[in-house]
Amino acid sequence: MSMRVLVVDDQDLFRAGFGLILDAQPDITVVGEAADGLEAIEKARVLTPDVVVMDVRMPRLDGVAATQRICAETAAKVLVLTMFDLDEYVFDALRAGASGFLLKDVRRDELVDAVRVVASGEALLAPTVTRRLIAELTGRGQPRPELARRLGELTERERDTLRQLARGLSNAEVAAALTVSEHTVKTHVSSVLAKLGLRDRVQAVVFAYEAGLVKPGAVAG
Numbered sequence: 001m002s003m004r005v006l007v008v009d010d011q012d013l014f015r016a017g018f019g020l021i022l023d024a025q026p027d028i029t030v031v032g033e034a035a036d037g038l039e040a041i042e043k044a045r046v047l048t049p050d051v052v053v054m055d056v057r058m059p060r061l062d063g064v065a066a067t068q069r070i071c072a073e074t075a076a077k078v079l080v081l082t083m084f085d086l087d088e089y090v091f092d093a094l095r096a097g098a099s100g101f102l103l104k105d106v107r108r109d110e111l112v113d114a115v116r117v118v119a120s121g122e123a124l125l126a127p128t129v130t131r132r133l134i135a136e137l138t139g140r141g142q143p144r145p146e147l148a149r150r151l152g153e154l155t156e157r158e159r160d161t162l163r164q165l166a167r168g169l170s171n172a173e174v175a176a177a178l179t180v181s182e183h184t185v186k187t188h189v190s191s192v193l194a195k196l197g198l199r200d201r202v203q204a205v206v207f208a209y210e211a212g213l214v215k216p217g218a219v220a221g
Contacts, residue, residue, distance in 0.1 A: 002029040003119045006049040008040040008066070009033075009081070010058040014104065018053055018081075021108045022115060037061030037069075044070045050119045052078045053111075054098070056089045064092045071097030071199065077118045081106075094202050121200065143212025151211055153195045159213065161188040165201055166208035 005022050007030060009015040015033050023030040031047045034040040036058045044052055052070055056063040067078045080093045080101035090101050099118045102111065151159060157178075164174040171189070175182045189201065198204050208214045 002027055003051060003115065004029055004031045004047070004049045005115060006031060006040065006043055006047055006052045006076070007033050008035075008037075008052060008058075008063070009055040010035050011055075014055070014081075018111065021111055022053075025112055028112070028115060037063060037066030040066045041069045041073075044074050044076050048074070049076050051115050052076050053115065054078050054080050054093070056080060056082045056093060062089065064089055064096055067093045067098050068096035077121075077200075079114055079118045095206055097199055097203070099200050099202055144210050147207060147211035148213075150196060151213060154192060158188050158192050158195070161185060162192050162204060162208050163213055165189065165192075166205045166214040168205070 005028055007015055007019045007022070009018070012035075015035070019030045019033060022028045031049055032043045034043050038061045040052065040054065040063075041061075043049075052067075054063045054067055058066075063080060067080065070076055070078060078093070078098040080090055080098045081104050082090050082101060083104050090098075093101065099122075100114065102114050106114070154162065160178055161174060164177050169177065171182050171185045174185045178185070189204075192198070192204060193200070196204070196207060198207060
């Protein structure tokens with residue numbers, strides 16, 4: 001079945017360009033476009049996309065607020081696009097429920113792959129810039145005690161897994177680091193998300209930093 005995508009950007013050129021690239025794929029259908037956050041929310045409700053490709057800085061309602069509403073009210077996954085690799089708005093969007101982000105100068109094959117990854121339920125954490133963004137922005141505040149206490153809900157192995165996720169490692173890399181199978185890692189990841197009530201790996205990484213499980217600066221940039 002074809003993945004349904006909604007493209008949201010206030011610039012006609014970006015919106016049309018991304019739409020053409022994605023709609024040309026045999027497994028992707030662009031079901032609609034929106035020029036601002038309010039229109040994005042309305043169309044996400046009506047068109048039920050699997051993935052929303054979301055610009056951050058838009059008139060009327062920005063991409064952060066729109067992401068929060070869409071993630072709360074629909075089953076759609078949100079992939080954020082930005083011009084700036086250390087844009088604070090992007091971090092806010094990740095906290096709001098976005099499954100990852102890309103820079104707007106992304107290559108067409110990277111855009112297509114990103115949509116497929118997000119649609120499959122995974123999160124875009126591999127790019128070094130994502131890890132640097134999270135480390136940079138979460139480092140500005142102190143760990144939140146209420147989140148630190150919730151780490152007690154996890155087993156020691158689940159905490160180890162979460163710590164490795166926060167380093168931006170893939171399942172295969174986590175498996176190698178912990179000397180377990182990839183299947184075991186997937187089981188631990190699923191358990192961590194379920195126990196902590198998180199949507200995906202991006203939110204797990206943010207949680208790890210905000211709970212103080214991982215200290216900013218411990219991640220290679």
